[in-house]
Amino acid sequence: xxxxxxxxxxxxxxxxxxxxxxxxxxxxxxxxxxxxxxxxxxxxxxxxxxxxxxxxxxxxxxxxxxxxxxxxxxxxxxxxxxxxxxxxxxxxxxxxxxxxxxxxxxxxxxxxxxxxxxxxxxxxxxxxxxxxxxxxxxxxxxxxxxxxxxxxxxxxxxxxxxxxxxxxxxxxxxxxxxxxxxxxxxxxxxxxxxxxxxxxxxxxxxxxxxxxxxxxxxxxxxxxxxxxxxxxxxxxxxxxxxxxxxxxxxxxxxxxxxxxxxxxxxxxxxxxxxxxxxxxxxxxxxxxxxxxxxxxxxxxxxxxxxxxxxxxxxxxxxxxxxxxxxxxxxxxxxxxxxxxxxxxxxxxxxxxxxxxxxxxxxxxxxxxxxxxxxxxxxxxxxxxxxxxxxxxxxxxxxxxxxxxxxxxxxxxxxxxxxxxxxxxxxxxxxxxxxxxxxxxxxxxxxxxxxxxxxxxxxxxxxxxxxxxxxxxxxxxxxxxxxxxxxxxxxxxxxxxxxxxxxxxxxxxxxxxxxxxxxxxxxxxxxxxxxxxxxxxxxxxxxxxxxxxxxxxxxxxxxxxxxxxxxxxxxxxxxxxxxxxxxxxxxxxxxxxxxx
Amino acid sequence: xxxxxxxxxxxxxxxxxxxxxxxxxxxxxxxxxxxxxxxxxxxxxxxxxxxxxxxxxxxxxxxxxxxxxxxxxxxxxxxxxxxxxxxxxxxxxxxxxxxxxxxxxxxxxxxxxxxxxxxxxxx
Numbered sequence: 001x002x003x004x005x006x007x008x009x010x011x012x013x014x015x016x017x018x019x020x021x022x023x024x025x026x027x028x029x030x031x032x033x034x035x036x037x038x039x040x041x042x043x044x045x046x047x048x049x050x051x052x053x054x055x056x057x058x059x060x061x062x063x064x065x066x067x068x069x070x071x072x073x074x075x076x077x078x079x080x081x082x083x084x085x086x087x088x089x090x091x092x093x094x095x096x097x098x099x100x101x102x103x104x105x106x107x108x109x110x111x112x113x114x115x116x117x118x119x120x121x122x123x124x125x126x127x128x129x130x131x132x133x134x135x136x137x138x139x140x141x142x143x144x145x146x147x148x149x150x151x152x153x154x155x156x157x158x159x160x161x162x163x164x165x166x167x168x169x170x171x172x173x174x175x176x177x178x179x180x181x182x183x184x185x186x187x188x189x190x191x192x193x194x195x196x197x198x199x200x201x202x203x204x205x206x207x208x209x210x211x212x213x214x215x216x217x218x219x220x221x222x223x224x225x226x227x228x229x230x231x232x233x234x235x236x237x238x239x240x241x242x243x244x245x246x247x248x249x250x251x252x253x254x255x256x257x258x259x260x261x262x263x264x265x266x267x268x269x270x271x272x273x274x275x276x277x278x279x280x281x282x283x284x285x286x287x288x289x290x291x292x293x294x295x296x297x298x299x300x301x302x303x304x305x306x307x308x309x310x311x312x313x314x315x316x317x318x319x320x321x322x323x324x325x326x327x328x329x330x331x332x333x334x335x336x337x338x339x340x341x342x343x344x345x346x347x348x349x350x351x352x353x354x355x356x357x358x359x360x361x362x363x364x365x366x367x368x369x370x371x372x373x374x375x376x377x378x379x380x381x382x383x384x385x386x387x388x389x390x391x392x393x394x395x396x397x398x399x400x401x402x403x404x405x406x407x408x409x410x411x412x413x414x415x416x417x418x419x420x421x422x423x424x425x426x427x428x429x430x431x432x433x434x435x436x437x438x439x440x441x442x443x444x445x446x447x448x449x450x451x452x453x454x455x456x457x458x459x460x461x462x463x464x465x466x467x468x469x470x471x472x473x474x475x476x477x478x479x480x481x482x483x484x485x486x487x488x489x490x491x492x493x494x495x496x497x498x499x500x501x502x503x504x505x506x507x508x509x510x511x512x513x514x515x516x517x518x519x520x521x522x523x524x525x526x527x528x529x530x531x532x533x534x535x536x537x538x539x540x541x542x543x544x545x546x547x548x549x550x551x552x553x554x555x556x557x558x559x560x561x562x563x564x565x566x567x568x569x570x571x572x573x574x575x576x577x578x579x580x581x582x583x584x585x586x587x588x589x590x591x592x593x594x595x
Numbered sequence: 596x597x598x599x600x601x602x603x604x605x606x607x608x609x610x611x612x613x614x615x616x617x618x619x620x621x622x623x624x625x626x627x628x629x630x631x632x633x634x635x636x637x638x639x640x641x642x643x644x645x646x647x648x649x650x651x652x653x654x655x656x657x658x659x660x661x662x663x664x665x666x667x668x669x670x671x672x673x674x675x676x677x678x679x680x681x682x683x684x685x686x687x688x689x690x691x692x693x694x695x696x697x698x699x700x701x702x703x704x705x706x707x708x709x710x711x712x713x714x715x716x717x718x
Contacts, residue, residue, distance in 0.1 A: 001650025003642070003659045005615050038646060059616045060624070060658035084629045084661025123616055133602065134609035142599035256596035263599050 002040040004081060005059045008068075009122065010043035011208050012201070012240055013050035013362075018069070019043075022054050025070035029077035039081050042131075045121035045209015049109060051361035052092065057104075057122070064092040064104055112379055114341065115365050116349045117165075117202070117325040121209030126244050129251040132212040138257050140331035141216050144223055145265045153224040154180055157327070159335035161347035166192055166283075166320030167398060167424045168500070169346075169413040175317050178307035179225040182315035187227035189218050190311060190318040192288060193234035193241070196280040197396030198447060200427035202351035203321035205363055207234065207241035210325065211248035215258065215271060217319075217327035222269045225317055230269065231292050235276040245273055280451035284499045285318045287453065298455045299499035320425070322351055342368030346412030356393075356429035357383050369410040372402055376430055387432035391515070395424025397444040397451075398504035400511025401437070420511040422504070436533035437516040438523055442470040444508040452501065459502030462493040466509060473520065475536040476527040483520055487513060532594050535579045539595060544569040546591035553583035553592055614655045621679050623657045623702055625649075627689075628673040630664030636671035637690065644694040645674075649702075657702060670713065676701060686711045 008014075008023050026041045047055045052066035058076070063086050065076060072090050079085045094107040104110050115121075124131035132138070144153050158173030179187065191214060195203040207214065218230045234242055249271050252258040260268045274292050281287045282297040289311045291297035310316025326348060330338045339347045346368040352375065355361050359381030366375060372392055376382065383389050391401040400421035402409070409415050413423050431440065445467045454460045469486045472478040490506035497503045513520060522528050529537040542553070542562075549567040561577040564570030572583070572592075583592045596602055627633070627642040638661075645659045665673060670687035676697070677683050684707050686697060693711055700706045709715055 001611065001646055002615070003646045007616070038643070060622075060660055083663070084627075085663055124613065130605075130609050131613060133606050134613045136606065138602055139599075139606070142602055146599050262596075263602070264597050 002038060003060075004039045006039060006041045006076075006081070007044045007057045007059070007122065008041065009045070009047055009053060009055040010126075010240070011046035011050075011121075011205055012238070013046065014053035014055055015240065017053040019054035021070045022056065022068050022073045025073035026056075026077060029074045030081065033077065033082050035077070035081055042125045043127070044124060045126050046118070046205040046363055047122040048113075048118070048363040048365075049092070049360060050363065055122075061086060062104055064107075065090045066092045108381065109360055109362075109364075109379055112370065112374055113365050114349050114367050116329055116341075117206060117322050117351055118209070118363065118365050119329070120213065121205055124210070126209050126211055127247050129212060129248065129255060129257075132210070136332060137212055137328075138216050140328035141219050141223075141257070142263055143331055144220050145263050145267055150180060150224050150226065153220065153331070156330065156335050157224070160330045160338040161335075161342075161345075162323065162326055162330065162338065163346065163413060164320055165322035165326075165350065165423075165426070167395065167422065169423055172319060172323055175307060175319070176221065176224050178305070179227075179315050179317045182225075182308050184315040186229070186312075186314045187225055188311045188314055188316040189221045189225065189227045189230040190289065190292065190316055191218055191230065191232040191234075191324060192283060192285070192318050192320045193232055193238075194276045194283040194288060195235065195238075195321070195425060196283045196451075197398070197425045197427045199355050199429055200353045200396060200425040202353055202363055202426055204238050204241050205351075206321050206325045207238065208244055211241075211245045212252065213325050213328055214245075214321060215248055215252050217324035218271060219258065219262070219269045220327055220331060221317060221319065221324070223267055225315070227315075227317075228268045228270065230271045231274050231311065232271060233274045233276055233282070233288050233292055235278065237278060242273065242275065249273070279453070280447075281453040281499070281501050284501055286499065288318065289316065298453050299501075301498060322426070343410060343412045343415075345414055350411070350423065350426060352394075352426045352428040354380050354428050354430070357387065357432040357435070358430040359384050366411075368412045371408050371410055373407045375411075375428070376407070380430065383430065383432050387434065390431050390433050390435060391437065393421075393429040393431065393440065393508070394427065395422040395504075395507070396427045397447045398422060398500065398507055399424040399427075400507045401431075401440070401515060403515040420507075420514050422507065434531055434533070436474075436529050436531035437512040437519050438470065438474055438529075439531075439533045441509045441512045442467070442474055445470055445505070448501065448505040452505075456496075456498035456502060458493045458496040459498065459505065462489060462497075463502070463505050465489060466493070466506065470509070473523045474529070474534040476523070476534075478524045480521075480524055483513070483524060528595075538579050539574055540572050540577055540579065540581075540583065541574075541593055541595070542570050542572055543591050543593060546589050548589060548591075550588075552586045552588070556582045556586040558582065608653075611650070611653055611655050615658060621656065623654075623679065624675075624677040625657065625659045625702070626662040626675045626677070627659070628663070628665055628671060628675075629661035632664055632668035633671045633673065638672040640691045641672050641674065641689045641694060644691045645698070648694055648698040652698065652703065654698075654702065667713075678702075678705075685713045687713045 054068045056065040056068045154176045162172045163169040287297045287299040306316045351365045391403045393401045449463045452459045547569040554562040559578045561573045672689040674686045
């Protein structure tokens, strides 16, 4: 029995900011003070506030420390763990009140959050199955195996209203029902952990922080559809997730929670990990299944749907990590409980990876129906440097943008579609007035052009032609007809591409044209980039009256493009200028202008 | 793991290890004064004994932690017990030997051990 638990985040984010050294420092300091039998240090999963990592939480006080260094760990040990004095200066600023510690749920970052999929992330040691069991782990599997028929399990998921969290939002229960009804001597349960959207990392965090929840959910799915084999398709770029999943599967085997005759009920279920090799298209279901079979990861036409012919032509279900993370909870607390959260057609919660121009970068889980304003202004802590919120991009390269005037729309699957974006996997990139929307669209198009597998021509050739038009627009070489061509091309690619990658690739372009057409027109007709991002459309000059001839700009210019005598107005040679903007930042008199 | 009952038994056994991490308001809190005065008067063995007693009894809703000086240094070691919904009880001149009775009578049984409280400090 320990009187205190020190939980240190061991997710990818905090590991990158140095949590491994923090853990070592804690262990050393605790040993030096002879506290090993009283204080336990636990490596846990993501708390969500990744930008402020490494994160350390000390219980029973619930003190939330941020940006913890190895030196700070020593101080926390000496002050907090030894003497019982919370080190206030290291606490998350938001969590202190009157010198004491307020409950984490009271802080601005956590107040509006509701952690269902992330419930155990940052609470348990993901490499120790006992910790998962202590928080009711595998009870849901036990419940379905001993009390429910497979039909009842499917009905429960149908009633909960759970929809796929990977992007398209297909009802999970319907998927399971089809696969359960499908005839086959062998069926499969697959987990899509090939999280490829730039900026999205909730699936990684669930796998790193709570791997047993996914194993348990897949076993439940296996029972529901009549499958005894599962595959987890996870990207090789997630080494910590892969390692913890491997440990979790081994531990579940040792305990008899995977394998033959689970809980003595005669139900067998086994799991294998399949590593992805970095292709974005392998997150598409048919390509993923082809890849599991050991073939080149390319999509194929549907039908046949995976529920009838999936992996090795056998009936298969494929669910995303976050979707699966909800399953054990739905079984334990009931479909009604889950359906009580969210909006009419989107139940439960959704995890978003908050990034871009936002103060609290990290992972947030909110009930469906929360508005973008609540996410950005309250949970996210607003846009930094007093800049104005311009738009948010959801759904990554398949999604679109939500402009400032739609900031009060409640976020759910249908509302996002209606305003030309999509839920996608949950990447949420906040943009301010310094972001050029044409440039953003170009960024995502570059990504899809790179990642198009090349099997079908609308996607392979079409997206490249779109990118060429966007390059013409951002370099001031486009004519107004290009805009019409671009839109026509978008619709053709959407209609004719083989898989989701191509069908959704035009979305970032279409939605930026829809809400920011004036920016496109400014680029084409006026040859100007209003946000000042597209280099080819910018020119720098010095206002003679404002320049005092201090020479700062001349000194910082990497291209020697600025000339002028001391105390006399300087001049920029536009032929030599590389448009880096260093002179604008260097000038204290606002004499250098970008136009 | 042969049955669901076995899993449930294991969970009940393991729960006390993680119950510490739930910072809900429904817990009994034992605070041991661990400022210099407290430590000098022998608070450390008192703290250790509380942790030990809570563990042996498998009490899930009790946390034991330290606090600073509360200003009555002459009565150290001082221990405060907070039972949810009840007034704080302060025990003074604590020793390792007194701990078992407080855990048994007060924390488990709900009866304050008035022999050790600040009101009866001369006893």
